[in-house]
Amino acid sequence: MSVAVIPFRPVDPKTRLSRLLSQVERETFARAMLADVIGAVRSAGLEPLLLSTCAYDCPGVEVRVEPCGLSDALNNLLPLFEEPVLIIMADLPLVTPDAIRRLTGTTADVAIAPGRGGGTNALYIREPARFHVDYYQCSVQKHLGIARDAGLSVECVDSFRLYLDLDEEEDLVDLLIHGTGRARACLEELGVGLAITRGRVGIERQPPLHGTGTIVRPGGTTGAAGH
Amino acid sequence: MSVAVIPFRPVDPKTRLSRLLSQVERETFARAMLADVIGAVRSAGLEPLLLSTCAYDCPGVEVRVEPCGLSDALNNLLPLFEEPVLIIMADLPLVTPDAIRRLTGTTADVAIAPGRGGGTNALYIREPARFHVDYYQCSVQKHLGIARDAGLSVECVDSFRLYLDLDEEEDLVDLLIHGTGRARACLEELGVGLAITRGRVGIERQPPLHGTGTIVRPGGTTGAAGH
Numbered sequence: 001m002s003v004a005v006i007p008f009r010p011v012d013p014k015t016r017l018s019r020l021l022s023q024v025e026r027e028t029f030a031r032a033m034l035a036d037v038i039g040a041v042r043s044a045g046l047e048p049l050l051l052s053t054c055a056y057d058c059p060g061v062e063v064r065v066e067p068c069g070l071s072d073a074l075n076n077l078l079p080l081f082e083e084p085v086l087i088i089m090a091d092l093p094l095v096t097p098d099a100i101r102r103l104t105g106t107t108a109d110v111a112i113a114p115g116r117g118g119g120t121n122a123l124y125i126r127e128p129a130r131f132h133v134d135y136y137q138c139s140v141q142k143h144l145g146i147a148r149d150a151g152l153s154v155e156c157v158d159s160f161r162l163y164l165d166l167d168e169e170e171d172l173v174d175l176l177i178h179g180t181g182r183a184r185a186c187l188e189e190l191g192v193g194l195a196i197t198r199g200r201v202g203i204e205r206q207p208p209l210h211g212t213g214t215i216v217r218p219g220g221t222t223g224a225a226g227h
Numbered sequence: 228m229s230v231a232v233i234p235f236r237p238v239d240p241k242t243r244l245s246r247l248l249s250q251v252e253r254e255t256f257a258r259a260m261l262a263d264v265i266g267a268v269r270s271a272g273l274e275p276l277l278l279s280t281c282a283y284d285c286p287g288v289e290v291r292v293e294p295c296g297l298s299d300a301l302n303n304l305l306p307l308f309e310e311p312v313l314i315i316m317a318d319l320p321l322v323t324p325d326a327i328r329r330l331t332g333t334t335a336d337v338a339i340a341p342g343r344g345g346g347t348n349a350l351y352i353r354e355p356a357r358f359h360v361d362y363y364q365c366s367v368q369k370h371l372g373i374a375r376d377a378g379l380s381v382e383c384v385d386s387f388r389l390y391l392d393l394d395e396e397e398d399l400v401d402l403l404i405h406g407t408g409r410a411r412a413c414l415e416e417l418g419v420g421l422a423i424t425r426g427r428v429g430i431e432r433q434p435p436l437h438g439t440g441t442i443v444r445p446g447g448t449t450g451a452a453g454h
Binding site for chain 2 (some may be wrong): 070089096098099114115116117118119120121135136137138139140141156158159160161162163165170173174177178194196199200201226227
């Protein structure tokens with residue numbers, strides 16, 4: 001069974017959501033997104049392996065702690081695999097088993113699912129020893145170059161479910177529209193919902209039924225005006 | 228041959244790019260994106276029909292002028308078709324023939340390609356007389372409801388090439404990374420390119436070789452930090 005390596009940062013993740021969510025809430029939300037990704041990779045027939053920046057307990061999932069940077073951590077790991085490996089980010093809560101099968105079903109040596117802004121959100125590598133990763137700073141272009149230099153064929157997988165990583169408040173809109181898993185439920189439990197104001201779809205946070213210290217944001221301030 | 232209806236606004240389009248591009252440049256850029264969409268629908272075996280907000284000459288393409296709103300214009304048109312119809316937005320410069328074939332090859336009654344923020348970027352309708360459209364304000368949810376109420380089956384097509392409509396400066400990053408057509412070439416001719424600053428991928432505008440009145444923007448101010 002092929003392995004799906006999922007890099008994960010348990011502590012103080014998703015800081016660009018800090019205006020909307022407290023640190024504890026962001027950590028809860030990150031775990032919910034991770035659960036969605038783990039569920040999808042398992043349904044696609046892969047064995048998840050968590051690559052965590054610090055000690056983290058994830059019942060039923062092997063966890064490897066690598067406090068070094070993302071690329072170094074992965075490049076230490078890749079040569080250990082003789083089977084194909086999928087590397088998939090933990091903040092892709094719209095991912096489905098079908099989207100993952102489009103990567104693992106490639107006939108190319110490497111399949112890349114680009115992320116918004118030049119990122120690499122998922123990477124399927126048939127022969128891990130022949131490839132290395134180089135994340136951040138338009139990594140999708142770097143990964144295409146690495147494959148080319150190694151003489152490896154590449155398929156770019158055209159999926160918005162893999163393209164949408166959750167970084168900004170605006171990204172939550174699409175999670176609330178298209179999500180069906182634990183990350184969406186987590187947002188709803190936190191009182192975060194869609195708000196349509198002046199034709200723009202935004203998000204707002206309502207006070208939950210129980211608890212204090214909530215933030216209420218006007219809808220539309222972080223919204224988008226789609227067709 | 229099925230028709231692909233392409234709504235188009237020739238005058239003063241894409242106002243959210245106004246800080247970067249003048250009105251004349253935005254109109255040039257919109258025409259370049261339209262050319263990419265027309266090329267892709269033709270390669271996918273469809274006949275383009277331009278639905279323009281005002282008189283517009285598009286050599287080789289039938290143009291219908293409808294100054295009324297987008298939904299009204301389309302709903303006036305749909306009952307006239309006895310064949311399946313594709314409605315596709317003009318600001319999808321990453322679209323490929325393959326992405327369009329994923330819509331037209333659906334086994335469902337309706338296929339929807341969602342856009343960022345709840346939009347509907349492409350819509351394939353097998354029996355146009357049984358459907359009507361309702362754009363803006365999270366139209367993807369409205370279109371799912373309209374199909375459900377009409378007893379029509381729906382497939383949501385998972386494509387980032389159809390998901391990415393060009394509205395914000397930040398969207399230009401992905402066009403410059405993944406685009407290969409005329410819209411990308413148009414941006415490059417205008418001196419707009421990628422800039423990587425402090426780990427974030429942004430855009431900047433350099434003075435072109437000829438001409439005056441250019442704007443130079445620091446990279447990264449509208450950028451994204453992908454994986």
